[in-house]
Amino acid sequence: MSQIFSKSANAWSKASIFAVLGLLATIGGAVGVLQRSDFVTSANQFKDQPVQFSHQHHVGGIGIDCRYCHTSVEVSSTAGIPPTKTCINCHSQIWSTSPYLEPVRSSFRDDKPLKWLRVHDTPDFVYFNHSIHVKKGMGCETCHGRVDKMPLMRQQNSLQMEWCLNCHRNPAQFVRPRSEVFTMGYVPAVDQRELGPQLVAEYKIQSLTNCSVCHR
Amino acid sequence: MASSALAAGCRQDMHDTPRYEVFEANKNYPDGRASRNLPTGTVARGQLRDDDHFYTGKVDGFFAAEFPFALNAADMQRGQERYTAYCTPCHGQTGDGKGMVVQRGLRQAATYHQDRLRTAAPGYFYDVISNGFGAMQGYAEQIPPRDRWLIAGYVRALQLSQNATVDDVPAADRGRLDAAPAAAAMAAAEPAKKAEH
Numbered sequence A: 001m002s003q004i005f006s007k008s009a010n011a012w013s014k015a016s017i018f019a020v021l022g023l024l025a026t027i028g029g030a031v032g033v034l035q036r037s038d039f040v041t042s043a044n045q046f047k048d049q050p051v052q053f054s055h056q057h058h059v060g061g062i063g064i065d066c067r068y069c070h071t072s073v074e075v076s077s078t079a080g081i082p083p084t085k086t087c088i089n090c091h092s093q094i095w096s097t098s099p100y101l102e103p104v105r106s107s108f109r110d111d112k113p114l115k116w117l118r119v120h121d122t123p124d125f126v127y128f129n130h131s132i133h134v135k136k137g138m139g140c141e142t143c144h145g146r147v148d149k150m151p152l153m154r155q156q157n158s159l160q161m162e163w164c165l166n167c168h169r170n171p172a173q174f175v176r177p178r179s180e181v182f183t184m185g186y187v188p189a190v191d192q193r194e195l196g197p198q199l200v201a202e203y204k205i206q207s208l209t210n211c212s213v214c215h216r
Numbered sequence B: 001m002a003s004s005a006l007a008a009g010c011r012q013d014m015h016d017t018p019r020y021e022v023f024e025a026n027k028n029y030p031d032g033r034a035s036r037n038l039p040t041g042t043v044a045r046g047q048l049r050d051d052d053h054f055y056t057g058k059v060d061g062f063f064a065a066e067f068p069f070a071l072n073a074a075d076m077q078r079g080q081e082r083y084t085a086y087c088t089p090c091h092g093q094t095g096d097g098k099g100m101v102v103q104r105g106l107r108q109a110a111t112y113h114q115d116r117l118r119t120a121a122p123g124y125f126y127d128v129i130s131n132g133f134g135a136m137q138g139y140a141e142q143i144p145p146r147d148r149w150l151i152a153g154y155v156r157a158l159q160l161s162q163n164a165t166v167d168d169v170p171a172a173d174r175g176r177l178d179a180a181p182a183a184a185a186m187a188a189a190e191p192a193k194k195a196e197h
Helices: A009-035 A055-061 A084-091 A099-110 A130-135 A140-144 A161-169 A192-202 B002-009 B052-056 B073-086 B122-131 B145-161 B171-178 B181-196
Strands: none
Touching (some): A084 A099, B052 B122, B052 B145, B122 B145
16 A cells, blocks of 8 residues: 655645645735725715715815804714705705705705715714814814815725824824814925924823723 | 625624614604704703893894903904804805805895995894894804804904004004015914914
8 A cells, every 4th residue: 555645745734834824814914904995994985865965066166164064063072964954045046946956955845854874984882072173173184085075975084993093192193273174185384293293282182092082 | 705704794783882873863753853952942951041132132122232242352263263164155255245155146145345234233243143134044053142243243343344444553563564465474473483482
């Protein structure tokens, strides 16, 4: 009876050790990439809203301030989704017969809220408060991106914990003067490496990375 | 396949706990809103609107000729900021009624620089901001009462600005008027910068 393993099995068995390691590394890498991907984070995906509202037109084109609609962003945890009445402020006269805006008009007429689909949805175990971020000089743009260039709203960033921590560990890299919080396309007047630490000191920004800061 | 199922499977239940978030739908109410308005006739603690002057802009049924509180420089700045956010779309940066939304087809907004409004009481502006006027809808839901007064104050400042002469500028600041706008801004920023260092 011949030998079960030929002589070359020695080489194969050694190689298989590396092959298995390689396979594990590949799977690990794939999971790492995948769980950061837009597929999982729902970043950069569009939702079919009741009215395809364009931030590009309203913010970029007309120059309406974020707070005109998101009125509670400075005082509340939520920025606030405007009531239909806010749309009617202008659209009682502008495009007032457009079939495209019929859902808005009928919502106002019948006092039935428009059912907007949420684009930025942090998990329920995350405590997030808009007002403190705004007060400490975090621009809308820092998290939400160039909203003035988005015909349809999308989530610009992953909203994953590592993304939050990137700023919480070092707020100086993103902080801006309070007067520029609502500016789109803000460019620091001086080098951010100089301005950042200055503002962090001035606004008394802490680097809060304790678990219970967000997971209360 | 396996890893995508893994990654997707790790989420969900704790991401969406069985409680109502702000603006979430709640089918227990006919209108489907989880965020409820205050029941009619109730007043939350500390929110009783017992100061007619402050909350309605009227004193004994007439538009108040005075502001309900004194406005300082910080108030004026906030007034400007609020004005820019809520009013400029129609009334424009200088209050001439030619804002972007007017340019896009809304009925011509009133210019503040007309005699009727130059002589109008501050309470009148407060009332119009709260309840609207003509094609203008009320802004009571968007702007809290105190900010409405600050905006009224800034409107007053705009009215003065369009009727001002060189004599109204303090002598020390007159030099800046002749400088180019960019240079003037630089000059204004310079002392502040020096103070920081």
